[in-house]
Amino acid sequence: MRTLHLRKPKFMCLALPAQIIAIDPDTGMATASVDNIKVEVSLALVDDVAVGDYVLVHVGYALNKIDEDEALKTLALFAEAGLTSNP
Amino acid sequence: MTPAGTIHIELHHRAGQASEVRIVSARPEATRVLLGKTPEQVLASVPLLFTLCGNAQCYAALQACRAAVGMDAEPEPDAAREMLVQLETLREHAWRILLDWPGLVGLEPDKKAVASLLKFDAQFKRHLFRDGEAYKLDSRLDIDAMPLMRLAAELEALIDTSIFNGRLDGFRAITGEAQLRDWLWQNAALPAHLLNDLYVQDWPAVGRNDIACLPELDNETLNRQMQQYDLTVFCRAPHWQDRCVETTPLNRQWSHPLIAELRSRYGNGLMVRFLACLLEVAAIPLRLSRLTGRKAKPAIAPNADGIGLAQVQAARGLLIHRLELRQGRVYDYRIVAPTEWNFHSEGVIAQGLKQLKTEDPNALRRQAELLINAVDPCVQYNLKLTDSGSEAEAHA
Numbered sequence: 001m002r003t004l005h006l007r008k009p010k011f012m013c014l015a016l017p018a019q020i021i022a023i024d025p026d027t028g029m030a031t032a033s034v035d036n037i038k039v040e041v042s043l044a045l046v047d048d049v050a051v052g053d054y055v056l057v058h059v060g061y062a063l064n065k066i067d068e069d070e071a072l073k074t075l076a077l078f079a080e081a082g083l084t085s086n087p
Numbered sequence: 088m089t090p091a092g093t094i095h096i097e098l099h100h101r102a103g104q105a106s107e108v109r110i111v112s113a114r115p116e117a118t119r120v121l122l123g124k125t126p127e128q129v130l131a132s133v134p135l136l137f138t139l140c141g142n143a144q145c146y147a148a149l150q151a152c153r154a155a156v157g158m159d160a161e162p163e164p165d166a167a168r169e170m171l172v173q174l175e176t177l178r179e180h181a182w183r184i185l186l187d188w189p190g191l192v193g194l195e196p197d198k199k200a201v202a203s204l205l206k207f208d209a210q211f212k213r214h215l216f217r218d219g220e221a222y223k224l225d226s227r228l229d230i231d232a233m234p235l236m237r238l239a240a241e242l243e244a245l246i247d248t249s250i251f252n253g254r255l256d257g258f259r260a261i262t263g264e265a266q267l268r269d270w271l272w273q274n275a276a277l278p279a280h281l282l283n284d285l286y287v288q289d290w291p292a293v294g295r296n297d298i299a300c301l302p303e304l305d306n307e308t309l310n311r312q313m314q315q316y317d318l319t320v321f322c323r324a325p326h327w328q329d330r331c332v333e334t335t336p337l338n339r340q341w342s343h344p345l346i347a348e349l350r351s352r353y354g355n356g357l358m359v360r361f362l363a364c365l366l367e368v369a370a371i372p373l374r375l376s377r378l379t380g381r382k383a384k385p386a387i388a389p390n391a392d393g394i395g396l397a398q399v400q401a402a403r404g405l406l407i408h409r410l411e412l413r414q415g416r417v418y419d420y421r422i423v424a425p426t427e428w429n430f431h432s433e434g435v436i437a438q439g440l441k442q443l444k445t446e447d448p449n450a451l452r453r454q455a456e457l458l459i460n461a462v463d464p465c466v467q468y469n470l471k472l473t474d475s476g477s478e479a480e481a482h483a
Contacts, residue, residue: 014117014136044198045205056138059186063138064205074135081120081136 016078017054017071018062032057035084094430094468096440098455101476103445108437110430112323121410121420126152129410129417130223139465142168142175142208143401144422145222147408153224155395155412164228167215170375172399174211177246177371178204179402180336180364183464184250184278188361191457192280200249210238211375235378243372250368252276259369262344264352267362278365285358294439294458295354300341301332301405301428310396313409313421322421325428333435334404334428335462336363355435360461393418401425403463429462436462448472 018032018039030049032041034057043049046062054071055062066074078084094114099107117136121129129152130145137144146168153161181204186196212219217229247255252275261267271279271286285291304312304327312328313321326332337355340346340363349359393412398405404425411419430436439458445451452472459468 014115042198045202058139061186070135077120077132077135081115081117083115083117083120 014078014083016057016084017066017074018057019071020049020051020053020055020062023049023051030062032062035078094426094466095471096436096455096459096468097471097473098440098443098451099473099475100443100448100451101474103447103451105441105443105451106475108440110432110434110437112427112430114426118420118422121417124417125415126156126412126417127224129420134222139179140175140401140403140406142171142221143399143406144408146172147397147399147406147422149222149224149226150397150399151395151408151410153395154397155393155410156224156415158224164216164221164226167228167230168221170215170378171208171211171221172401173371173374174207174242176400176402177242177368177375178208179465180368181246181250183364183460184368187460187464188281189277191460192284194277194280197249197277200245203245204242207238207242211235214238230378232378236376239372239376239378242375246368246372250277250365252279255369258365259373263348264345267345267349278361281361282358285361290356290454290457291349291358292353292356293454294360294442294461295356296435296438296442298331298333298355298435298438300338301327301334304398306396306398309398309407310394310409313396318409318419318421322423323427324431325423326431331431331434331438332428333462334425335360335435336367336402336404338404339363339400340366355439357457357461403465404429426463426466430466448474 016034018034018041020030020032021038022031023043024030028043030041030043032039032055039057040060041055041057041062042060043062046055046065049055049062049065054066054068056064056066075084095111097109098105099109120136121132124132129148133145133148134141149168150165182201185201186198189196209219212221214231214234215221215228217227220226243255247253251258254270254274254276257270261270267282271283337346337360341350343366345366346359346363349362353359394409395412396407396409398407400406405428406425407421407423409421409423410417428434436459439462440455443451443454443458445454452470455470455472459466459470
């Protein structure tokens, strides 16, 4: 009989942009900065991501790449709402 | 402060037998940022705030704004928007089935199929609305039927291969448990592994409880109910007629013959919850290929006082947006997400967890996590198990 086991808990549906600060091409994983917190994200679901790019992150995966303007606009919106610590 | 609110769940038990549940939500109120904005600014902000259920959020915001400014209903564009919400529901369920469900039974996730699925949203929008803009007050429907039909066919093929292992038609024909068992037998499809495991562990009824589903409500009735309460309190802990209710994919699949039969045996336990998602995944590509969504409920502007309320069936359940305009700007904006109904301190998760009876704390944790994931796989939670027996001894 197989044992049921679970992955880590999940994140909610707010989409906070994360900036890629390092990529490990061997594993397809990246380190990204979300509100000055470093998180590990998988790049398995996106193409052509480079250091400095902004991505939307969910459940440990980069969902899609967004341009810097949109990322900064979104971050400003989150800061305005008091949802992040930094404007 | 972290942007992702966490739900803290404390499950007290005695040697694996659940005794008490405490749920505390710290989910953020993102709608604060919408106060003072014009409807146009609201509709520009909402897609930046929400991505995962972005279509449902944007559609609900658009309908509520339109109602609040007294614009007429748009049946045809709304039917196209309903299609986009359906597509999103399919994507959200498929994400869980391909990335999370394999992890529940020790298999590898199928990331490639999910990556392919993520591309459909923009393509559907482009062939439904001018410039792919679906959620503006001045969005224009511009349907390009042939490419849409091709996209729907591609989507169906992708779902059939990646989720149903080529046996989608067989799954669609299932109307009872015996047929389900036949379909599961020696089936290598990813979801079949999880459903088979539930049978093997004798866990189909795990989490069964008496919480009812939220009935379908018209917007006027819902608005009247909400106005009876402090809106902040209601949005954090919603209820219907002073009772906790759930709003999940199970509500929508309640009358499906397979679900009806399984409910009679296993109640609203794990099996019907996972199957409800799978049934939606199987049905949506067909609806998209016929270019049909669900029927939209007309949003309201009760008493012409600048209030707009909209209900949209999002992937996880009912999503409500309610706003109040004064002098053309948002004076009040509320969102009631499915999570608030389902993770109410006395709601379906709390009652389901209280029913868990296992042999040991490890099994209890696994069942609790499965139940939470089956009801709302999107929410960030922190589950703490406390053995009341040990605690009592420690305090003795």
